[in-house]
Structures are given as C-alpha cells and as structure tokens.
Amino acid sequence: MLFDISRLVRSYEQSFATGVDRIDLAIGLDLLKRFGSECHFVHAGRHGVCILPQDLGKAVLSRLQHLWNDDPSSVAKASALTKLRLKHEPRVRSHFFPPSDRIVSAQTTYVVASHSGVGKIAGGMSGLDPHRKMQRLIYIHDLIPIEYPEYQRPETKQQFSSFLKELTDAPVIAVSNSNDTDRRVKKFAAENAWQLAATDVIVPTLDFRLMPATPLTPSVSAFLENSSPYFVILGTIEPRKNHLLLLQIWRELSQLKNQPRLCIIGKRGWENENVVDMLERCPAITDTVFEFADLSDFEVQTVLQHATALLFPSFAEGLGLPMLEAAALGVPCVASDIPVxxxxxxxxxxxLSPLDGAGWLAEIVSRAGDVHNNQMKDQS
Structure with missing residues (x-):
C-alpha cells in the first residue's frame, strides 16, 4: 500500500482541520492499521516526488491524530529534529528515484484521498510508476472546481483538471464520498475517456465525541455570555458557501428590536471581496455578526451546541460534515436544497433554495422569535 501523505505533511502544524483533512487522515490511519509494515508513504512537493521513511510518515499521522481528534493540550510541539526531517528529507530523497520494486510493483495500490500530491506534479505518476505497474485508487470529494469554476480561483479549474488527467491515464478505481458525487464522476469519466477499473461510494461517517474541555478564549466567552439567540455558519469563507446571502439578511435584521446574532466560524478563503467589504465596512452588522477564524474543536462544539440552528446556504457541496456535526449535538439545520x-x-x-433570500429571512426570524418568546416565558 502506498498512501499519498502530501496534504497531511503540509498540514502538519495546523491546529484546525477541514473536512477533507479529517477524511484524508482517517483513510491514512486505516490503511496503516490494516497494512502495517506494508503501508508506505509518498510525498510530492516543490522538490518533486519521493517515498518518505515509514517512521516519518507514521509520525505525521500520529501527531495529527492527537492534534485533531484527541486532546490537543496533550500534544507537544513537534521536535526540531522532526521538523528538520520533514523539511529536508523529501528534497534529499527525491534524487533517489526510481523507488525499489518492492514498494512500486504490480502488487502495490497507490491511494490518494486529498485532491493533492503526486497528481499535482506534471509527470508525477510516470516518474513514480514509469511502467504503470501499480493499481491506482483516488477518493474524490467533489468536482466543484470543474463544475463551478466561478466559485474558485481563476487557476483552480485547470489545476484540478490536470490533477485528474495525471491520475487517470491508466486504469483507476474512483471512490466517491456520496452518491451525488459518484453520479458526477461517472459522467465526467465517460466524457473524458478515463480508464475506470471500478467505482465505489464510501460515505464518511462521523465518529462523534465531545472534545475534552479546554479554556475558552476571551472573545468566545464574551460571545456566549450574551443570552440573545444566535445562528452559526461553519466552514471556510468562500463564494460557494453563500455567506453574502446571510450578511445581507443580517443587514435587514438590523431594523428589528430583538436582533439575533450570526456566528461565522471559519477562515477567510478566496474571491471574497464583497463578503470582506461587508464584514469590515458595514456598520449595520457590526454588533450582530461575529467572525471566528481559529477556534479549537472544543470551542466549535461549545458554540455550535448552543446555537438556535446551523445555517448551510451553499450553492455547491461535496458532502457537508458540519450538518452531521450539528445533528450529533442535537442542533437543527437550515440548508440549501441541493442533491447531496x-x-x-x-x-x-x-x-430552502440558496437563492431564496426572503425564505431564509423568514425562517431565521421565525426561529429567533421562538427562542426569544421561550426566554420571556422562562423569565416570567
């Protein structure tokens, strides 16, 4: 087994994991558990492509497991030696291709689960496996860069198309994260003459558990001390997530006497000029819209479980893990009416339709009013 660990190496120091990060890590850990000493790790970056030492690959998976899924307070900072190895060994080892026939052979399966790695390097797969011996398996989270390029950076569509082309010039197993993604992948594969050896659907399940309590940052504590109702949108701030719809709604809500609040959890992404302008320059929403970019998992759970509802007005998604997280906490969700x-x-x-601004406004006002009325009854 040859697991592409490139994205996880790049995320080695990140305290917050995206949905793709978590799925990538879960697949890597599962392969390591099942294949043990026969599980190897390939890394691709500016240096090129190389096989990482097994102990270094295991160290990356172990650290991220503790950092993202266990108690992050128990994770010591990476040792200077480990950081040095991650910085220098891929560059050094890239000069020792081709890899041994024991690692790259007809019995080997290459697995990539991150839309990153060897496929991002022009000629990467032919350099890794010049005789096309290996079986290839790609886990596909979505085709959004190709189907909705207007929501991406200008170069993303071509980069993702090249990534898929690099991986599909030999027989490949395409595994999708949902039936909706599977339908899209099969259609795209037929249109682009992929050599599909097989297809499958493996929908991620949420291994939910309450995170160990850690101190809340002052800004989160202050937010939670306010008893007025609030809604949460969770995920990277990017155009397809439709934050702009909610910000326009909250501008309208500024006319109400008892305004609910909006909590935005996620880092700022790309192509967000209108959203950033509203966040930074719209005085009408200053007191009711709150932005948190770097919350711990415990803080995310704490804020989410006290929310009136999770709002998910995306135009396009590959899956939607925040919806599953909210459900595990017993928090209702108002979501776009899209297939996945x-x-x-x-x-x-x-x-609700992601274009139905009036419908979203009415739903938010109704739910916030119910909470306010219940609070008034409790006080009386």
Whole structure:
C-alpha cells in the first residue's frame, strides 16, 4: 500500500482541520492499521516526488491524530529534529528515484484521498510508476472546481483538471464520498475517456465525541455570555458557501428590536471581496455578526451546541460534515436544497433554495422569535 501523505505533511502544524483533512487522515490511519509494515508513504512537493521513511510518515499521522481528534493540550510541539526531517528529507530523497520494486510493483495500490500530491506534479505518476505497474485508487470529494469554476480561483479549474488527467491515464478505481458525487464522476469519466477499473461510494461517517474541555478564549466567552439567540455558519469563507446571502439578511435584521446574532466560524478563503467589504465596512452588522477564524474543536462544539440552528446556504457541496456535526449535538439545520444535502441530511432539516433570500429571512426570524418568546416565558 502506498498512501499519498502530501496534504497531511503540509498540514502538519495546523491546529484546525477541514473536512477533507479529517477524511484524508482517517483513510491514512486505516490503511496503516490494516497494512502495517506494508503501508508506505509518498510525498510530492516543490522538490518533486519521493517515498518518505515509514517512521516519518507514521509520525505525521500520529501527531495529527492527537492534534485533531484527541486532546490537543496533550500534544507537544513537534521536535526540531522532526521538523528538520520533514523539511529536508523529501528534497534529499527525491534524487533517489526510481523507488525499489518492492514498494512500486504490480502488487502495490497507490491511494490518494486529498485532491493533492503526486497528481499535482506534471509527470508525477510516470516518474513514480514509469511502467504503470501499480493499481491506482483516488477518493474524490467533489468536482466543484470543474463544475463551478466561478466559485474558485481563476487557476483552480485547470489545476484540478490536470490533477485528474495525471491520475487517470491508466486504469483507476474512483471512490466517491456520496452518491451525488459518484453520479458526477461517472459522467465526467465517460466524457473524458478515463480508464475506470471500478467505482465505489464510501460515505464518511462521523465518529462523534465531545472534545475534552479546554479554556475558552476571551472573545468566545464574551460571545456566549450574551443570552440573545444566535445562528452559526461553519466552514471556510468562500463564494460557494453563500455567506453574502446571510450578511445581507443580517443587514435587514438590523431594523428589528430583538436582533439575533450570526456566528461565522471559519477562515477567510478566496474571491471574497464583497463578503470582506461587508464584514469590515458595514456598520449595520457590526454588533450582530461575529467572525471566528481559529477556534479549537472544543470551542466549535461549545458554540455550535448552543446555537438556535446551523445555517448551510451553499450553492455547491461535496458532502457537508458540519450538518452531521450539528445533528450529533442535537442542533437543527437550515440548508440549501441541493442533491447531496437531500442525501445525507437528518429528517428534521429545513431545505430552502440558496437563492431564496426572503425564505431564509423568514425562517431565521421565525426561529429567533421562538427562542426569544421561550426566554420571556422562562423569565416570567
């Protein structure tokens, strides 16, 4: 087994993991558990492509498991030696290709689960496996860069297309994260003459557990001390997530006497000029919209579980892990009426078109009013 660990090496120091990060890590850990000493690690970067030492690959998986899934307070900072090895060994080892026939052979399966890695290097797969001996398996999270290029950076569509082309010039197994993604992948594969050896669907399941309590930052504590109702949107701030719709709604809500709050959890992404302008220059939402970029998992859970609802107005998604996280905490969700959400959403989910601003406004006002009325009853 040859697991592409490139994205996880790049994320080695990140305290917050995206959904793709967590799935990539889960697959890497599962392969290591099942294949043990026969699980090897390939890394691709500016230096080129190389096989990482097994102990170094295991150290990356172990650290990220503790950092993202266990108690992050128990994780010591990476040793200077480990950091040095991650910085220098890939560059040094890239000069020792081709890898041994024991690692790259007809019995080897190459697995990439991150839309990153060897496929991002022009000629990367032919350099790694010049005789096309290996079986290839790609786990596909979505085709959004190709189907919705307007929501991406200008160069992303071509980069992702090149990535897929690099991996599919030999027989490949395409595994999708949902039935919706699977349908899209099969259509795209037929249109682009992929050599599909097989397809499968493996929908991620949420191994939910409450994170160990850690001190809340002052800004989070202050936010939670306010008893007024609030809603959460969780995920990277990028155009397809439709934050702009919610910010416009909250501008309208500024006319109300008892305004609910909006909590935005996620880092700022790309192509967000209008969203950033509103966050930084719209006085009407200054007191009701709060932005948190670097919360711990415990803080995310704490904020989410006290929310009136999770709001998920995306135009396009590959899956939607925040919806599953909210459901595990018993928090209702108001979501876009898109196919993948219909596939994975809990029965209690309210669906609205991502273009229906009036519908979203009415739903938010109704839910906030119910909370306010209940609070008034409790006080009386």
């Amino acid at each position: 959400f219909r596939e994975i959403a809990p029965a209690s989910t309210t669906f």
